[in-house]
Amino acid sequence: MPTLLHLNGPSGVGKSTLARAHAARHPGMLVCDIDELRSWVSGWEHDFVGTGEAVRASALALLTAYLGTGRDVVLPQLIVTPAQVERFEAAAAAAGASYVGVVLDVAPDLLLPRLRERTRTPVTDVVSRIIEERGGDDLVLEGRRQLLDLAQEHGWTVVDATEREAALTALAALVARG
Template sequence: MPTLLHLNGPSGVGKSTLARAYAARHPGTLVCDIDELRSWVSGWEDDFVGTGEAVRASALALLTAYLGTGRDVVLPQLIVTPAQAERFEAAAAAAGASYVAVVLDVAPDELLSRLHGRPRTAVNDVVARIIEERGGDDLVLEGRQQLLDLATERGWDVVDTTERHGALATLSDLVTVCR
């Protein structure tokens, strides 16, 4: 049975990095990075949220089709509302796949250090600007707590990303248990 592995977590926690590393260890796995897809749309920098919603709908179709081939998808995507998470869970079910959602976490000081130390890319620069406009580090830490609360509410596992190899092993174990 194919699996949709949804890596949720605050900006800077390592969602995209872990998604790529996970896929590298599991050949044939599609990394469906919505933030990267968003950057393929002209004008996305000025309408990050609106473009994200449009691209999210496209990503749902893409990952549903790919799961339908019997292969896995890893989705590094920050989702803070249950309704949004349910869209991805429904897409997995529609494809006959399992849905494994985890919240990636790290200590607050490490999270902020990672966030501020991320490499400069077009996507990271826009995300950094939006975070600053909306409350900076306080926003990130509040969002982290919201995600931890959501994980408890939804019964999702929380995976500590302090040590990457350990986090990858835990993700592999969670997917294996779900199969």
């Protein structure tokens, strides 16, 4: 049975980095990075949220189709709205796949420096600007708290992403359990 592995977590925790590393160890796995897809749309920098919603619908179709081929998908995507999460759970079910929701976490004293020191790309630059406009560090830490609450409500595993290898081992074990 194919698996949709949803790596949720606050900005800067390492969702995309761990998704790529996990996929590299599992040939044939699709990395469905919605933030990267978003950057394919002209003008996305000026309508990050609106473009994200449009691209999210496209990503759902893409990952549903890919799961339908019997292959796995890893989705590095920050989602704090339960209704949005349910869309991805439903897409996995529609494709006959299992959904494995994970919240990646690190301590706040590590998260904030990681966020500031991550590799700069057009996407991370826009995300950083939005974070600063909407509350900076306080916004990131509140989002982290919301995600940990969401994990508890949904029964998702929280994976400590402090050490890359330990996190990758934990993710592989979760996928193996389905």
